[in-house]
Every structure is written in structure tokens, then in C-alpha cells.
Amino acid sequence: MHGDRLLLGPGPSTPYPEAVEALARPVLGHLDPEYLALIHETGDRLRQVFRTENPLTLPVSGTGSAGMEACLASLLEPGETVIVGVNGYFGERLCEVAHRGGARVVRVEAPWGTALDPADVLAAHRAHPQAALVAVVAAETSTGVRNDVAPLGPELAQTDTLLLVDAVTALGGTPLEVDAWQIDACYSASQKCLGAPPGLAPVTLGPRAVAKMRNRTTPIHSFYLDLGLLHDYFLASPPRYHHTASSTLAYALHAGLGRLLEEGVESVWDRHARVGALLQSELPELGFSLVAPDGSRLPQLTTAVLPDGLEDGPARTRLLAEYGIEVGGGLGDLAGRAWRIGLMGHAATERSVVTLLGATRELLKA
């Protein structure tokens, strides 16, 4: 017997039926012409979702954290400076990964649950103009806060500093424009708003980022996550062997993206916005209080402090056991006091909202 889950946590989300169906296709070798066509088409689909023309757009064979490390490891050399926006768990992780790679980390902070001020990030850059990279999380999965990254690119594009954006929870959920916003590097994950199972991390690098990577004087410490080698493997003709990519996961991502593009990128953003607003308008009626302030609240991930009478651990256990619904717990100060509710990809529907609210009402009765 398999538990059938409605996945409304911070990810994975319940994948599109098309993505699940695609998993069962016959496995292909990584040099099979049919696989190569699939991976090129997946790159085309990713470009449409990232809103970019970047040739170097590919799925790293790992999860979102692998995408993060691939970008930091490929773009930073030891001793270089990176300015990181930190207002949640994944901003902290950017610091940790960059530090391990030997970079000097300059932190620009905002309290958890509030948005970074882009002016603070740009001020830090004026104080550290030699920085190789500015890295910001567009959608903080730990708090449900949207960071406004759009103002950063045009300023940084006039300098030698690159802009890296974490779009793990953002991509396919809320507006993100890699080319129009002059983002040099961006990574995401298959299992959130793209509606595929976990295992792949879409990455895109623009021309300035590719040049920085090609001109580095030290080798990238990671072989597995070297985006130069991954370019030559996924995009060169003939491909230069690097690892044995999973056709199974590529099929599923390709199918999830196909479903997304059929609906249309902007329509998908609208759906996430509409469904998130519905949840966020109803939660206070049940006694929840929303953590992220109005204006920087993500529709696809809502963090809400529990009402009196709802105890986190037992309530989530009942939600999973009796209703087959997964939501996430709070992180940091909010551990044990809040839920993180994802409405992403296939799970971003009015039905998800009424199902969760209905089950929560039952829990509040008990």
C-alpha cells in the first residue's frame, strides 16, 4: 500500500500527472539520439520558463542545493568576495557553500520574515566594489518572503560584479525575468513550481557568467558540479562524457515543463497568485497570522503562525495520517509555532486550498 499525498509543504509538491506518467518510459542511454533530442528540448523549455536566451541552460543532476553549489563553485575562485543577501535559511546556505569554497562572504541582512532592501544590497556593493558576485534568494522557502531582485541587475551590469539569483521556489511560481532583469546566473529545482519530482536542478548562465567561468585561473573544486564540463556534456556536439544523466528524471522534467508551457508562463504565475491570495485571505479567519508582510508575501509559499488550540506536531501528524496532507513546519524562531504551506505547480489549485482549510477546521474542532 502506498500513501497518497497531497503535498502542500515547502517542496516537493505533488507533480503533474504528465510528469509522473513520463517516469515509466523506457530508460535511455545518455548518448542515445532520442535522449539527446529530449535534453535539447528540455533546455528550450527551460529557457522559456527562465525567460532567457542563454545557451548555457541545463538541468544539473542533483537537487536545488546542487544547483546552488554548481553556480557558486563555478563562478567564484578562492579568495574572491561574494555579497550575500541573508534573510532566511537559504541565504545562510549561500554563505555556507561560498565559505566552504574559499570565498570571502559579505552578508547583507534583514530579519527573518522580512524582505531584503535592494538598496542595502547595492550599498554593500558600493562598499565592496571588487566583489565577484552578488547572490540573493528570490523566494525564501524558509519564511515565504519575496525578495525584490529586479533592481539589482541594471546596477550590477555596469560593473564587473555578477548577479546570482536563487529561484528554487520562485521559478514557475512568481514573475522572474532572467534576461530583462539582467540576471547573470540563476538556478532552480524540479520539484516545486515546475511540477516534476525532485532530482534535477535547472541552471542558466548568461554571457558574463560564462566568460567569468572560462577565464578563471584555478580549477573548479568540484568535478561533479563544474558547469563548464556540464556544458560540454549536455550541450556540445558530440557530447563530452561527464556522468550518466538520468533519462528518467529528464523525461519527468520535460513533461512538467510541457504542461506548464501549455498553460503559459504568465497564466501559471496568475494561477499561483490567485490561489495563494485565496489561502492568505482565509487563514486569518481560522486564527492563523501571516508572517510575511503584505507586499513581500509569496503566493506559492505561505508561512503562518498557528492559532491557539492547534499544536504543531500533533496537528501535522493528524493532517498526514487522517487526510494525507503534508505541510511544512516553521524554521528558526518559528519552529513549533508556524506552518509553511506550499501551493506550487500542480498543487496550486483552489481544490488544494479548500482541502487544507477543511481539514484544518476539523482539527480545530477536536
Add this chain to the structure above:
Amino acid sequence: MHGDRLLLGPGPSTPYPEAVEALARPVLGHLDPEYLALIHETGDRLRQVFRTENPLTLPVSGTGSAGMEACLASLLEPGETVIVGVNGYFGERLCEVAHRGGARVVRVEAPWGTALDPADVLAAHRAHPQAALVAVVAAETSTGVRNDVAPLGPELAQTDTLLLVDAVTALGGTPLEVDAWQIDACYSASQKCLGAPPGLAPVTLGPRAVAKMRNRTTPIHSFYLDLGLLHDYFLASPPRYHHTASSTLAYALHAGLGRLLEEGVESVWDRHARVGALLQSELPELGFSLVAPDGSRLPQLTTAVLPDGLEDGPARTRLLAEYGIEVGGGLGDLAGRAWRIGLMGHAATERSVVTLLGATRELLKA
């Protein structure tokens, strides 16, 4: 339309039907009790196949190369010495990954297509007794050669040097005994003799390797492949969040291992031996000449130089297009002149052998 492939290359192999079926199960979150039970049972199954009691036995969320890098990055500190056996492509890769991580690499070589002499490896260790690690590939996927790793462990166990074995193609195909052979660290891949799709890299670390990792004075350069963090994520209770592991791939690995264990580890070794011997006895009759010498020939991967009248590129194209059969091309000196034929996991059957030989006979007629 999906091409249906008989995968007889160096990997992936055609997975077990049980593994394919498992892919379609509902996606689970990485904190779901059902997922946690699955991952613990997968660890138990991996221990049976690795023939070990090591608690730290888990599937890294990446391919075999991620397993290699996870072991090297976690066990080596910058400036430490690693002795690497090099008699093929994957020995070279061990050198490359260790070098990128800042290690000093001492190479022990044998010509491609021949086996390493364990006495040479031990002599190199006597010359470099301060080496932190000796790393050897048990089954060279590039040449089809078996390296005898059994004599290394008992010698190294009397020193402070650890033994790391690459079992990407070996595990589940030919005898490998992590505990009895005193192997300190070992990694493999899901898509070869374990009969699951690609995407996961099983890794096991023994007590000496865990102690070395826990006592290191520099951080592991990779966050994503830090086996200490992965231990706390996969095996601690409660799990400490690290990344969003793919329940989809875990299901498939778990199911492939279940099928393997139902047949029995030693029976599976016997099947690979029997089927490989059948292929290797028949190929010379078609004019192929076997590359690996008798005694160090892997049953699960056979490298054979093509007979006159069979041109590599066109022949493999026809094999794939007309018969749906994938075999691999030669590497290095053997590029364009040899095939690498895998008989691994579900594809290690007499039917695979007669199918390939029958198709090859047709190609030779043309």
C-alpha cells in the same frame, strides 16, 4: 512514440520491471514517515549487497561520479596524499577529482586493458606511508578489467591509510566484500548491476573512514556531497535537513535491490559470471577479440575489438535503429575499434546474449 531499448552498454542497463513500476508511486516528502522507513530499509538492503555492517550506508543524491566525489571530498583534506591505481578512464577521474580537492596524487599505473598489480599499489604505499588514502577501481568500466582489491585491505588496515574502492560497475555484479576485505569506503551507482535507473550513488563508510571524516580540521569543500551532513540527514533521528531527496529514485533503487536480494547476492554474481562467460566464449567465433586478459576479465562488462567488416559508428547506429540495442564504444586507444558490452542487472541474461549475437551476425552479413 518511445524507443524501447535493450541497454547493453556500459550503463545504464535496462532496469528491473520492479524498479520501473516503483517510479510511478506517489511522491513523498523527505520527512514523511513512509519515506523515512523506505530510506532506512534501502540502507539495510545496501548493507546486504555491500556485505557490510557499516551504519553509514546511504544513497547520495547524484550519479556514480557524485559518489566518487563525496568520498574523496569527505575523506581527504587539502595537501594530503592519495595513492590512486590508474589503468583506465575512471582511475584517471579519481586523480582529477582528488587533485581539484587539493590533494597530492601519487599514481600507480598499469596499461589500459590490463589489471593493476596489488603489489605495486602496496609498494607505492610503502614509499608514501603518510598517504591518507589508497583509491582503486574494482571494475574498470572503460576497459572491462577487474582489479584485485582483496589483498589491499588487510595490509592497509595495519596502517593509518584508508582504502577507498570504486564499485560503480562491480557492485551486484562480481564478488565484493566490504567488511571481509577491510574496505574503509566504497561507492557505486544505481544504474548498473543494481538494476535501477540512474540518479543515486550508494556509499558506505566504515568506522575508520567515519573517524577520519569527523576529525578533519578543514571543512569539506562541498556542502552537497558532505557525507557527514548526509549521515545526519539520512540516518539521524530526527533527520537534519540537508536537501530534498527524491523519493522517486529511492523507490526504484529499493525495488531493484529487493529483486536482487530475492534472487540472492551470490546467485546474482553467479548469473553475471555465467552470462558473461557465454558472451565471451561466443564473441571470438564472430571475429571479435577480447581486450581484457583471461583472469582479469569482468563478466558484466566485456570490451572486444571489432572484426574486419564491422565498422564501429555505422554498426552501432544500425544496432540501435534496427534492433533497439545499445552497446558502448571503445575509449582511449580503442575508440572506433572496439565495443563495450554490458550484461548488468536485469540485462544480464542469456536472452540478451543471443539477441546481441544474432543482431551482430546480421550486421556482419551486410
